[in-house]
Amino acid sequence: MPDLSNGTARPADLIIFGGTGDLAMRKLLPALYHSHRDGRLHADSRVIALSRGGLDDADYRGKVDAEVRPALSGGEGWDGFLRRLHHRTVDIAAPEGWQGVAGLLDGHEDRDRIFYLASPPMTFGAFCRGAREAGLVTPLSRVVLEKPLGRDLASAQAINDEVGAIFDESQIFRIDHYLGKETVQNLLVLRFANAFLEPIWNSLWIDHVQITVAETVGTPGRRGYYDQAGALRDMVQNHLLQLLCLVAMEPPSRNDREAVRDEKVKVLQSLRPIVGSEVDRFTVRGQYTAGRADGAEVPGYLDEPDKNQPTAESLRVETFAAVRAEVRNWRWAGVPFYLRSGKRLPARRSEIVVQFKDVPHAIFPGASPNRLVLRLQPSEGIHLRLMAKEPGAGEVVLRPVPLSLSFADTFSARVPDAYERLLMDVMSGNPTLFMRRDEVEAAWRWIDPIMDHWNGSGMLPEPYPAGTAGPAGAHELLARSDRAWHEEDLP
Ligand SMILES: NC(=O)C1=CN([C@@H]2O[C@H](COP(=O)(O)OP(=O)(O)OC[C@H]3O[C@@H](n4cnc5c(N)ncnc54)[C@H](OP(=O)(O)O)[C@@H]3O)[C@@H](O)[C@H]2O)C=CC1
Numbered sequence: 001m002p003d004l005s006n007g008t009a010r011p012a013d014l015i016i017f018g019g020t021g022d023l024a025m026r027k028l029l030p031a032l033y034h035s036h037r038d039g040r041l042h043a044d045s046r047v048i049a050l051s052r053g054g055l056d057d058a059d060y061r062g063k064v065d066a067e068v069r070p071a072l073s074g075g076e077g078w079d080g081f082l083r084r085l086h087h088r089t090v091d092i093a094a095p096e097g098w099q100g101v102a103g104l105l106d107g108h109e110d111r112d113r114i115f116y117l118a119s120p121p122m123t124f125g126a127f128c129r130g131a132r133e134a135g136l137v138t139p140l141s142r143v144v145l146e147k148p149l150g151r152d153l154a155s156a157q158a159i160n161d162e163v164g165a166i167f168d169e170s171q172i173f174r175i176d177h178y179l180g181k182e183t184v185q186n187l188l189v190l191r192f193a194n195a196f197l198e199p200i201w202n203s204l205w206i207d208h209v210q211i212t213v214a215e216t217v218g219t220p221g222r223r224g225y226y227d228q229a230g231a232l233r234d235m236v237q238n239h240l241l242q243l244l245c246l247v248a249m250e251p252p253s254r255n256d257r258e259a260v261r262d263e264k265v266k267v268l269q270s271l272r273p274i275v276g277s278e279v280d281r282f283t284v285r286g287q288y289t290a291g292r293a294d295g296a297e298v299p300g301y302l303d304e305p306d307k308n309q310p311t312a313e314s315l316r317v318e319t320f321a322a323v324r325a326e327v328r329n330w331r332w333a334g335v336p337f338y339l340r341s342g343k344r345l346p347a348r349r350s351e352i353v354v355q356f357k358d359v360p361h362a363i364f365p366g367a368s369p370n371r372l373v374l375r376l377q378p379s380e381g382i383h384l385r386l387m388a389k390e391p392g393a394g395e396v397v398l399r400p401v402p403l404s405l406s407f408a409d410t411f412s413a414r415v416p417d418a419y420e421r422l423l424m425d426v427m428s429g430n431p432t433l434f435m436r437r438d439e440v441e442a443a444w445r446w447i448d449p450i451m452d453h454w455n456g457s458g459m460l461p462e463p464y465p466a467g468t469a470g471p472a473g474a475h476e477l478l479a480r481s482d483r484a485w486h487e488e489d490l491p
């Protein structure tokens with residue numbers, strides 16, 4: 001294997017399967033533009049977008065100009081960025097279309113070649129066969145696999161086997177962009193570079209943990225992917241379980257990718273399985289109906305505009321999922337981890353809330369428990385809720401006050417988007433923040449029985465109007481948490 005850890009920008013061809021999709025438009029292209037603008041892409045590097053959309057280079061550049069440019073602040077170097085972009089029409093599942101890509105890549109075998117699979121997971125096997133038959137895989141190739149890797153454990157194993165047959169493990173980058181978020185990386189620093197937290201980071205002091213990824217966006221134009229995924233596969237199997245791992249893992253012996261991943265796998269293996277009728281007690285799923293989001297009337301999931309019509313499958317898709325998880329080990333025995341994620345909720349808010357227990361003996365009335373909030377979105381930061389005395393004479397009146405660290409205010413440097421960071425890591429061959437095969441498979445092993453019970457029960461997800469805080473069942477499941485995420489009064 002060539003040494004890919006060069007750490008420098010070399011000429012690269014980034015070939016994005018799913019180059020017209022939501023991920024490409026909302027996240028990958030803005031991240032690539034910022035890397036281009038900041039001089040981190042080699043002058044000869046190209047972005048080759050693929051889809052079945054029948055676009056030529058000019059059409060695609062026009063589409064990106066119309067859809068991506070308005071969401072960016074500033075546009076320095078934009079025209080130069082557009083010139084890097086190409087589009088080829090390929091149906092990943094059909095052998096004939098691959099010639100168009102091969103023609104563009106011929107004669108460029110000396111460049112790094114990065115295949116980025118931002119297409120639905122069921123296309124990954126066909127990618128392996130198509131790329132091999134078209135002779136596209138070179139020794140300098142890498143492949144980025146988007147989450148969710150497969151639909152369940154069996155399909156994830158099959159994809160891992162197929163990808164492993166043509167790429168060495170060092171060439172495979174299983175991406176979970178939450179691992180590239182600044183606060184998520186800071187979680188390990190907070191836990192393991194500060195002495196005060198570790199002694200109280202356990203079931204003696206912690207009452208429960210809430211991990212929430214709430215979004216205001218719906219799924220317009222994404223039916224082809226989302227009908228096959230749903231919130232449990234799209235968000236919980238990967239992003240939320242990765243966050244849980246980082247909160248719950250034991251201190252690794254070194255800050256080294258294998259040592260950290262070994263500890264994360266142990267957490268996934270310690271998750272108490274939720275099976276059979278327990279699924280009804282410990283999970284909730286919902287689907288949004290018409291309502292209001294971001295100040296506008298929006299349709300329900302089934303009426304989202306899309307080139308694909310809703311099917312019987314669409315009725316069963318959850319756009320909200322909540323799970324009460326438990327980590328069965330010495331440190332966490334009896335501490336619930338509440339995971340929840342949904343679309344069309346009232347606010348965009350991603351956070352980890354670690355709620356401590358009540359003081360053992362209360363001498364002041366009105367004390368509420370301490371709470372450590374790691375905020376990932378909308379603004380990244382760490383907030384500790386402490387009880388303080390309101391100024392004034394007479395009776396002591398307590399008030400919860402936040403002790404806050406905002407990354408933007410504390411560090412003047414721009415906080416790069418997670419995809420910017422991770423794409424540059426792929427380009428320089430650094431796999432530290434990517435998932436290992438056994439991690440992905442351990443996560444599916446825990447998710448599968450929940451999915452199986454949902455599918456077998458014949459029940460449909462609970463409806464919730466867009467713009468509300470999810471289905472009623474979720475509030476009951478989460479009743480132990482003293483305040484809902486959207487009422488939190490942090491900056
Ligand atoms: N959207 C997001 O914010 C994020 C998404 N992801 C992941 O990215 C992946 C894609 O999601 P998303 O972009 O939202 O999905 P979309 O449905 O918006 O886009 C899917 C893309 O794949 C293309 N595609 C689908 N089937 C084929 C095929 N057979 N051959 C060629 N191209 C195909 C589509 O184009 P066409 O139909 O024209 O061929 C489109 O460009 C998923 O795995 C998702 O989990 C990860 C993080 C964030």
Ligand SMILES: O=C1O[C@H](COP(=O)(O)O)[C@@H](O)[C@H](O)[C@H]1O
Nearest residue numbers: 177213215217234235239350377
């Ligand atoms: O992976 C995904 O993530 C996005 C949310 O990412 P964020 O960084 O904006 O929190 C989600 O919208 C999408 O459905 C999912 O595929």
